[in-house]
Structures are given as C-alpha cells and as structure tokens.
Amino acid sequence: MEPFANLNTAWFALIGVLWAGYLFLEGFDFGVAVVTPFLVRDELDRRLCLNAVGPTWDGNEVWLLVAGGATFAAFPLWYARLFSGFYLALFLILLALIARGVSFEFRDKDPRPAWRSTWDWANFLGSLVPAIVWGVAFTDLVHGLPLGPDGRYTGGLLGLLHPIALLGGVTSLVVFASHGATFLSLKTTGELSERAERAARLLAPVAMAAAAGTFAWVAAAGRPAVPGALPGAVPLVFALVALLALAAHVLLLGRGRQGFAFLATGLAILATMAAVFARMFPAVLASSSVESHTLTIGEASAGHLTLVVMTVVAGIFTPLVLAYQGWTYWVFRARLVRPPVGPADVLRESGGATPTSPAAGPFERPR
Amino acid sequence: MTLPLLLARWQFALTTIFHFFFVPVTIGLSVVVATMQTLAYRRKDEQWMRLSRFFGRLFLINLAVGVVTGIVLEFQFGMNWSSYSVFVGNIFGAPLAIEGLLAFFLESTFVGLWVFGRDRLSPRLHLATIWVTSVGTVLSAFFILAANSWMQHPVGYKVEHNKAVLTDFWAVLGNSTLWASFIHTVTAALVTAGALVLGIALWHVRRGEHRAAFVRAAAFAAAFTLVSVLVTSVAGDLQSRLMESQQPMKMAAAEALYNTTDGASFSILTIGNLNGSPVFQIRVPHVLSMIADLSWNGQVQGVNQVQAAEVAKYGKGSYVPVLWVTYWSFRLMVGAGIVLILLSGWGVVLARRKRLDASAWFGRAALAGIALPFLANTSGWIFTEMGRQPWLVYGLMRTVQGVSSTSTADVLTTLIGFVALYSVLGVIDAVLMFRAARRDLDDEAGETIVAPGLVY
Numbered sequence: 154m155e156p157f158a159n160l161n162t163a164w165f166a167l168i169g170v171l172w173a174g175y176l177f178l179e180g181f182d183f184g185v186a187v188v189t190p191f192l193v194r195d196e197l198d199r200r201l202c203l204n205a206v207g208p209t210w211d212g213n214e215v216w217l218l219v220a221g222g223a224t225f226a227a228f229p230l231w232y233a234r235l236f237s238g239f240y241l242a243l244f245l246i247l248l249a250l251i252a253r254g255v256s257f258e259f260r261d262k263d264p265r266p267a268w269r270s271t272w273d274w275a276n277f278l279g280s281l282v283p284a285i286v287w288g289v290a291f292t293d294l295v296h297g298l299p300l301g302p303d304g305r306y307t308g309g310l311l312g313l314l315h316p317i318a319l320l321g322g323v324t325s326l327v328v329f330a331s332h333g334a335t336f337l338s339l340k341t342t343g344e345l346s347e348r349a350e351r352a353a354r355l356l357a358p359v360a361m362a363a364a365a366g367t368f369a370w371v372a373a374a375g376r377p378a379v380p381g382a383l384p385g386a387v388p389l390v391f392a393l394v395a396l397l398a399l400a401a402h403v404l405l406l407g408r409g410r411q412g413f414a415f416l417a418t419g420l421a422i423l424a425t426m427a428a429v430f431a432r433m434f435p436a437v438l439a440s441s442s443v444e445s446h447t448l449t450i451g452e453a454s455a456g457h458l459t460l461v462v463m464t465v466v467a468g469i470f471t472p473l474v475l476a477y478q479g480w481t482y483w484v485f486r487a488r489l490v491r492p493p494v495g496p497a498d499v500l501r502e503s504g505g506a507t508p509t510s511p512a513a514g515p516f517e518r519p520r
Numbered sequence: 521m522t523l524p525l526l527l528a529r530w531q532f533a534l535t536t537i538f539h540f541f542f543v544p545v546t547i548g549l550s551v552v553v554a555t556m557q558t559l560a561y562r563r564k565d566e567q568w569m570r571l572s573r574f575f576g577r578l579f580l581i582n583l584a585v586g587v588v589t590g591i592v593l594e595f596q597f598g599m600n601w602s603s604y605s606v607f608v609g610n611i612f613g614a615p616l617a618i619e620g621l622l623a624f625f626l627e628s629t630f631v632g633l634w635v636f637g638r639d640r641l642s643p644r645l646h647l648a649t650i651w652v653t654s655v656g657t658v659l660s661a662f663f664i665l666a667a668n669s670w671m672q673h674p675v676g677y678k679v680e681h682n683k684a685v686l687t688d689f690w691a692v693l694g695n696s697t698l699w700a701s702f703i704h705t706v707t708a709a710l711v712t713a714g715a716l717v718l719g720i721a722l723w724h725v726r727r728g729e730h731r732a733a734f735v736r737a738a739a740f741a742a743a744f745t746l747v748s749v750l751v752t753s754v755a756g757d758l759q760s761r762l763m764e765s766q767q768p769m770k771m772a773a774a775e776a777l778y779n780t781t782d783g784a785s786f787s788i789l790t791i792g793n794l795n796g797s798p799v800f801q802i803r804v805p806h807v808l809s810m811i812a813d814l815s816w817n818g819q820v821q822g823v824n825q826v827q828a829a830e831v832a833k834y835g836k837g838s839y840v841p842v843l844w845v846t847y848w849s850f851r852l853m854v855g856a857g858i859v860l861i862l863l864s865g866w867g868v869v870l871a872r873r874k875r876l877d878a879s880a881w882f883g884r885a886a887l888a889g890i891a892l893p894f895l896a897n898t899s900g901w902i903f904t905e906m907g908r909q910p911w912l913v914y915g916l917m918r919t920v921q922g923v924s925s926t927s928t929a930d931v932l933t934t935l936i937g938f939v940a941l942y943s944v945l946g947v948i949d950a951v952l953m954f955r956a957a958r959r960d961l962d963d964e965a966g967e968t969i970v971a972p973g974l975v976y
Contacts (some may be wrong), residue, residue: 204971208636211587211628218624221594222617229609229683236598236605237924243595244934251588251941255948258584262952262966305925455610456685466618474625481629484640489971 160464161454164227165434167467171223173426175216176287176325177419182210184333186253186280187326188356190273192337192348199273201489205340207257208485212478214250226463230304230453231437238298238306238438242290242313246283253279281326288325292318292367295429297376297441304438304448317370324363328425331356331402332418339411342488353414354406360418361399364425368392371432377444381435391428395421525923527931528600531938533905535592537898538942542586542949544897547661547706548713549579550654552744554647556737561647567733570961575717575737576650577959577967580635581952585945587628592938594620600931604912604922611677611686612667619663627656636970661709662702669698671913672904673766684916700762704755707748708900711860712893714745718867719890720957722876722883730961731877738876738886742867749860756857757811764812767914768821769830769839770907771812773846779822784808789851794843834915841909849903856896863889 189202225232236243252275260272293313298306306312334353338346372389398421405414433439437453440446454460556572559565594616597605605612633641634649641649676691677684686692718741724734764771771777776794777784786807792799809818823840830839863885870876912919952966959965 200969201971204636204969207968207970208632209629211632212625214591215620215624215628218591218594219617219620221598222613222620225594225598225605225609226613226617229613230606232598232609232613233602233605233924236595237600237602237926240599240924240926240930241933243599244937247592247595248937248941250591251945254588254591255584255945258580259948259952261968262581262955309930455613456680456683458686458689459610459614462614462686462689463617466614466621470621474621478625478629481633484633484637487640492972 160457160460161450162435164223164454164460164463165437165450166430168220168223168227169426169430171216171220172291173423175213175220176329176426177422178213178216179210179283180325180329180418180422181333181336181415182206182213183280183284184329184331185337186276186333187284187330188334188337188349188352190277192334192345192352194344197491198345201341201345201491202337203257203260204489205337209478209481210257211254212481214254223463223467227455227460228437228450228453229455231448234304234306234438234448234453239290239313241310242286246286249279249282249286251279252276284326284329285322289313289318289322291325291426291429292321292371294439295432296371296374297439299442300438300440300446300448302446304440304446304453306438317367317374320363320370321367324360324367327356327360327363328399328418328421331360332415332422335402335406335411335415335418339415340489342490345491346488350406350409350411354403357399357403357406360421361396361403364399364421365396368396368428376439376441377447379436379439379444379447379449381449383431383434388428388432391424391431395424395428398424521920524926524928524931525920527928527935528923528926529919531600531931531935532596533902534935534942535589535596535938537901538946539586539589539593540897540901541894541946542582542589543661544705544709544712544893545582545716546579546586547654547657547709548711549575549582549716550650550657551710552713552717552741553579554650554654555740557647557650561643567736571733571737573964573967574959574961577956577964578716578720578953580631580968581949581956583631585949589942589945599934600924600926601912601922602924604917606683607917607922608670608684608913611670611674611684611692614686614689615663615667615670615692619660619667623656623660623663625656627653627660630656635968639970658706661706662698665702665705666693666695666698669695669701672908673697673762674913674916679916684913696762697759697766700755700759704752704759707752707755708893708897710748711745711752712897714741714748714864715860715886715890715893717741718745718864719887722886723957724961725877726880726883733961735877738867739871742864742871742876745860746864746868749857749864753857753861756854760811761814764820767908769823769826769841770846770904772821772823772826773841773843773907774850774903775808775820776843776847777808777820777822778824780819780825781822782809782819783817784812784820786811790847794847837910839910841907846903846907849899849906852899853896853903856892856899860889860892860896863892 185202185206189199193199193202221232221236224235256272256275256279260269260276263269290313293315296315296317298312299308300306331353334349334356338349338353341349372392398417402414402417402421405411405417435450436447437450438448440448455463553572553576556568556575560567560569560572597612597616630649630652634646634653637649638646670692673695674684675695676686676688678687679685692698718738721734721738721741725731725738760771763774775784775787776790778795783806785803785805788802788804790798790801806816808820809815812818812820823843827839831837866882867876867886870879870882876882908914910918910920912922956966
C-alpha cells in the first residue's frame with residue numbers, strides 16, 4: 154500500500170482513539186452527574202460529588218474539541234457532512250454542554266436553594282442528554298444512514314432516532330452511569346462511596362444487557378458491503394471484549410475491587426469505540442440506502458501535507474498532554490472525605506494567607 | 521441573499537460576537553491575576569495575594585461562559601458552513617485542531633489545578649499553574665487568528681479539485697496578517713482586563729474599603745492599560761498598511777473613500793450619507809494616507825477603482841461591503857482606543873502624584889471606561905469581517921458559496937435557541953460579575969469549596 158493511503162488510515166484510527174478517549178473521560182463525568190441526584194442526602198454529599206470531577210472535567214471536555222478539530226483537519230468532507238447532517242442532534246448536545254459547563258461555576262455563587270437547585274438540574278440534564286445522544290449518534294454511524302449523493306444525510310433529527318439508535322443511546326447512558334458511579338465510589342469515602350458502589354452494582358448488569366442487545370441488533374441488521382472493509386470478525390472481537398469487560402465489571406464490583414471495576418467499564422467504552430471504527434472502516438459515513446453514496450476515507454481525506462503536519466504536531470504534543478493530564482489525576486488522587494461534624498463552611502479551605510501549610514480540616518478514616 | 525444564508529450569517533455573527541465579549545477578559549485577566557499572584561509570591565505580600573484572589577473570582581466566572589460559547593463555534597463551521605469547511609478544511613482545520621491540542625488542553629487542565637490545587641501544590645508550583653493557564657489562552661488566540669488571517673489573506677496554498685490544498689504550513693504560520701492581528705488582539709485583551717481592574721479598584725477606593733490595596737491595584741492597572749493600548753494602536757496601525765496592500769477594498773470601506781486619492785484625508789465623523797455629499801463632516805487632511813501608506817501624499821485606493829479591478833479579476837458582481845457598517849465600526853474602534861489612551865494616561869499621571877484616591881471624577885470615568893474596550897473589541901471584529909465581504913476567503917470563496925444546505929427551519933431553530941440561551945446567560949453572567957466586583961476584598965462567598973482529601 155502507498156504510504157499516503159496508510160497515513161489516511163492512521164488518521165482514521167487516531168480520530169477513533171480521540172473519540173474513544175473523550176467518551177472514556179467525559180463518560181464518567183456524565184455518569185457522575187447522572188447518578189448524583191440519586192446518591193446524595195445533603196449539601197455536603199453534593200459538594201463531594203461536584204469536587205470528584207471538579208478539577209478534571211474541563212480538561213476531559215477538551216478531548217471533544219480535539220476530536221472534532223482533528224476530524225475537520227484530517228477529513229474535511231467527513232467533518233462537513235457529519236456536522237451538517239447531524240445538525241439538530243449536535244445542537245442539543247451544545248445546549249446541554251453549555252448549561253452543564255456554566256453550572257459548575259455558577260452553582261455556588263448564591264446560597265439560595267432555588268438557585269442551587271436550578272444549576273443542579275442544569276448539571277444533571279446537561280450530562281444526561283449527551284450521554285444518550287452520543288450513543289445514538291455512534292450507533293447511527295455504525296448502522297448506516299440513508300445518504301444522498303456525495304454523502305449528504307438529510308433525514309433530520311427524526312431520521313437519527315431509529316429504534317436501534319435509541320437502544321444505543323440507552324446503552325451509552327447506562328454504561329456511562331455505571332462508569333461514573335464506579336468512579337464516584339473510588340473518589341469518595343464512607344456512606345457516599347458505599348451508595349455509589351451499590352448503584353454501580355445495580356447498573357452494571359443492565360449495562361451489559363443493553364450493550365449485548367445493541368451489538369446483536371447491529372450485527373443482525375447488517376449493512377451494504379463496502380470494498381476494502383475489514384473482515385466481520387474484527388469488530389466482532391472488539392465487541393466481545395467490550396461485553397467481557399462489562400461482565401468483569403459486574404464481578405469485580407461484587408468483590409469490592411472498585412479500581413479494577415472502573416478500568417473494566419473504561420475498557421468496555423474503548424473496546425466499543427474500536428468496534429465502531431473497525432466496522433465503519435473504510436467508510437466514514439456508511440449509506441444504508443444507495444451503496445455508492447457511502448463516503449470513504451479516501452474521498453473524505455485531507456491532502457498529504459496537511460496530514461504530515463498534523464502527524465508531526467500530534468506526535469510531539471500528544472505525549473505531553475497525556476503526561477500533564479495524567480499528572481493532574483495524580484495530584485487529585487485523594488479520596489474526598491466528609492468531615493464528621495459541622496456545617497458546610499468547615500470545608501472551606503484556609504483563605505487569605507499564602508498557603509504554605511496543608512489545609513486544616515478533620516480527616517476521617519475510611520470505612 | 522436567501523433566507524437560510526441570512527440566518528446562518530446572523531447566527532455566526534451573534535455567536536462569535538458574544539463569545540468575544542468573554543475571551544479578551546479571559547486572556548487579559550489571566551495575565552493580571554498571574555502578575556498579582558507573582559507579586560504576592562515574590563514579595564511575600566499579603567495584599568497582592570488577596571487582590572489576585574479577588575480578581576481571580578471574576579476571572580473564573582467569565583471563563584465559564586467563554587469556554588462554553590467557544591465549543592459552539594468549532595461545531596458551527598461544520599454545521600452551518602459545510603461547503604466552506606470542505607473547501608478550506610485542508611488549511612483551516614489544522615490550526616483549529618492544533619488550538620485544541622496545544623492551547624485548550626493547557627488552559628483547561630492547569631486552571632483546574634489552579635482552582636483546586638491551592639493546598640495540594642507548593643506555592644511556587646501553584647503560581648506556575650496560573651501562568652501556564654495564561655499561556656494556554658494566548659496560544660489559543662494565536663491559532664484561531666492563524667485560521668482567520670488565512671481567510672483575510674490566503675497564503676501557502678493552491679486550489680486543486682475545487683479545494684484549497686496546503687502547500688506551505690510555515691507560510692500559514694508566518695502570515696504577516698496573523699502576526700499583526702495576534703499582537704493587536706492580545707494587547708487589546710490586556711487593555712480590556714486593565715480597564716476592568718481600574719474601574720473596579722477605584723470604585724472600591726471611593727467606597728473607602730481596603731483603600732491601600734485597591735489604590736495599588738488601580739495604579740498597576742492604569743500603567744498596564746496605557747502600555748497595552750499604545751501597543752494595540754501601533755499593531756493596529758501596522759494592520760492598516762497590510763490592509764491597503766492585501767485587502768484594498770476593506771481600507772477604502774473603512775473610510776467610505778469612493779475614489780482613489782493621493783494625500784487622502786481622514787474623516788472623523790460624517791452626518792448624512794457617505795456617498796460623497798454628506799450633510800456634515802469633519803476631515804483631517806492627509807491622515808488617511810499616513811495610515812494606509814505612511815506617506816503624506818500616499819495613494820489610497822477608492823471603492824470604485826477596487827470594484828472595477830475586482831470585476832476584471834473575478835467576474836461580474838459587487839465587491840463592495842456595506843459601507844456604513846465598515847465606516848462606523850472602524851471609527852468606534854479607533855475612537856474607543858483614543859479615549860482609552862487618554863483615560864489610562866490620566867490614571868498614570870494621577871498615580872504618579874499619589875492622587876488616585878483623591879479624584880472622584882477620574883474614578884467615575886474609569887468605571888464608565890470599562891465599557892470602552894468591549895466596544896472596541898466588538899466593532900473591530902465587525903469591521904474586519906464585514907469589511908471582507910462579499911468574500912468568505914478573500915479572492916477564493918464568497919460567503920454565499922460557503923453555507924450548508926440546512927433547511928430554513930433548522931437554522932431558525934438554532935438561531936432562536938442560541939439567542940435565547942445567550943441572552944439568559946449574558947444577564948446571569950453580568951449579575952454575577954457585578955456582585956463579585958462589589959464584594960469586600962476578603963469576602964470569598966461563592967468561591968469554589970474544596971473538600972479535604974485523604975491520601976492513601
């Protein structure tokens with residue numbers, strides 16, 4: 154194969170990695186927000202749930218911007234057709250992300266319950282909607298959509314809500330919820346952690362069932378053959394890995410191994426995205442109607458120099474990003490504790506003076 | 521112009537203008553807060569630390585809205601301007617992706633460390649986090665301006681199979697338009713933050729609260745603003761000369777100069793129509809030639825001549841932008857800039873004489889002056905984008921050619937949706953900023969509460 158064709162394929166895979174990374178990271182951000190209302194008993198609990206994702210949610214969200222930007226740079230035609238075709242779906246996601254994004258900052262600006270409740274709702278809905286819609290979108294992509302010539306999708310929002318895509322949306326929601334609940338159990342202590350773990354244990358088998366259902370339906374529905382497609386076994390293996398990971402998740406939670414359980418849902422998300430991209434290859438937009446309307450990697454790809462530039466930049470800066478994002482998680486590796494007594498003000502960090510000593514505050518042994 | 525096109529243009533304009541209310545404050549305040557925290561750290565100065573946290577609270581409220589309104593823009597290219605995206609993607613997409621990879625990751629990660637890591641990181645490392653955040657914001661400006669500058673002055677490309685294809689990446693990054701606008705935009709952001717700090721600090725001084733601390737902040741802000749606005753002006757002046765050679769119609773439109781003139785005068789304002797026989801006009805001789813060509817009798821091209829030249833080069837059609845928009849937006853921007861020079865200059869003089877706390881008039885002027893950079897920023901962007909019309913990419917693609925084929929109903933839905941949401945967000949943001957600005961220096965109400973952690 155020509156080196157150039159390899160670069161196209163490499164970038165297709167890289168974009169898959171970026172979307173997968175985004176859903177791995179924001180998956181638990183969305184999940185935490187979605188389960189929080191069911192787990193918190195008071196303002197203190199709520200504070201802990203917000204702090205669990207507080208330092209890192211914004212950095213996680215940037216993965217979406219880089220995934221989108223990389224799609225634009227490496228496959229301009231795919232970016233154009235995808236983003237204009239999924240117009241209203243993306244609009245819903247944008248509204249949700251806006252509401253969620255400001256809610257983190259605005260929530261504490263006023264002590265009134267009505268104010269805080271409004272932003273708590275914004276945080277919840279702003280996470281619920283993308284958790285569903287991303288699942289719908291990727292299921293549509295892998296199942297195929299009726300496309301016009303030149304890869305244009307004109308079926309509107311309703312056309313995206315095929316039952317199989319709706320099941321995909323439910324699946325992503327439950328998987329993210331389980332992923333988030335597990336993360337919360339890792340990041341907190343005491344009763345809140347226990348409640349989170351119980352929630353994860355409840356959601357885990359549902360996640361597995363929904364995923365199995367979606368995978369089976371997608372496989373059964375089939376799609377028009379695209380020349381150069383990978384053998385069906387490849388996406389199938391990835392899908393099976395995802396299912397096994399979700400099964401492992403159930404087992405690991407049963408054994409109280411929260412850390413490994415979190416890695417298991419994480420693996421499930423990554424493996425599912427691998428299956429999605431493997432099944433799409435070499436199409437970027439698969440047509441369920443007229444076969445020739447399918448948009449392929451070759452047709453959508455950017456020119457050679459653009460891909461080379463992007464490869465060099467990515468090669469230099471991605472390891473750097475992974476390093477400092479990883480470092481952030483290390484800095485905030487501590488489990489968050491509830492002080493045993495006292496009002497929420499006790500949680501306030503020592504203010505004013507240059508912080509040369511660690512925060513005063515009661516520490517509680519975890520149960 | 522078809523309705524979907526009109527709606528798409530309005531949506532892009534409104535969402536971008538709204539985003540750019542917050543971006544200069546983000547860039548500028550990040551530098552101000554980082555500087556204040558540095559002064560606190562270096563001099564072991566309690567007052568500067570409290571000031572850095574005070575303005576840091578404003579920074580964070582503003583950042584939240586800036587970030588979320590930015591996501592909309594990245595998506596909007598594909599959503600509403602898909603034909604444009606296909607045509608320019610090879611060149612335009614790369615700076616956008618790089619902006620995310622280099623700038624957004626840096627900014628978002630390190631601001632999280634700054635907010636939540638105050639007690640987990642050493643003071644030196646904590647200080648570094650706000651500086652790194654600031655670098656992230658500036659890098660972000662660079663790459664998005666690389667993309668926009670390519671639209672104004674395409675370089676390093678060739679057109680192949682109906683697409684613009686990259687031939688020279690360094691040319692794109694070395695675009696003279698980019699460097700002039702980068703300096704101009706970043707320093708304008710510094711001006712925005714400086715004016716904000718100046719107005720707010722002096723408000724507190726007039727109230728008699730923590731006078732010593734806020735007088736220091738005001739003195740710092742006056743000098744900071746003055747230096748920044750002078751550099752902004754020089755960079756803007758540089759841009760004028762580039763404009764004359766790269767986009768002559770835009771220069772002519774800035775002045776509504778109909779016919780090519782040697783030794784062209786600059787009209788400060790015009791009442792009545794702009795077509796050569798106004799009711800009233802104030803003109804300053806030769807200044808336009810000085811701006812456009814750095815020479816007393818330099819030639820400035822006129823609208824009619826450039827129109828004829830572009831018809832000859834590109835075919836039939838009108839290449840003339842909406843002149844009353846370009847004329848007035850240019851004047852608003854420059855006018856606001858001049859007032860800011862005077863205002864900050866006055867502040868520096870007062871600070872020198874240790875009379876910043878004595879002049880109530882200056883305090884009121886500084887408070888009103890907060891609005892000036894916002895006026896300048898908005899009218900500047902309106903000028904440069906409207907002045908490029910009908911071109912989307914100058915000389916290569918017209919705006920009408922770039923729009924997606926989305927239905928009127930869909931675009932109307934999103935336009936109304938964004939206008940509604942942004943209106944609500946804007947009001948809430950203004951209220952929160954207003955409240956935070958009026959708080960006592962040490963009142964940490966609303967600051968992010970960080971739960972203590974137990975490290976295993």
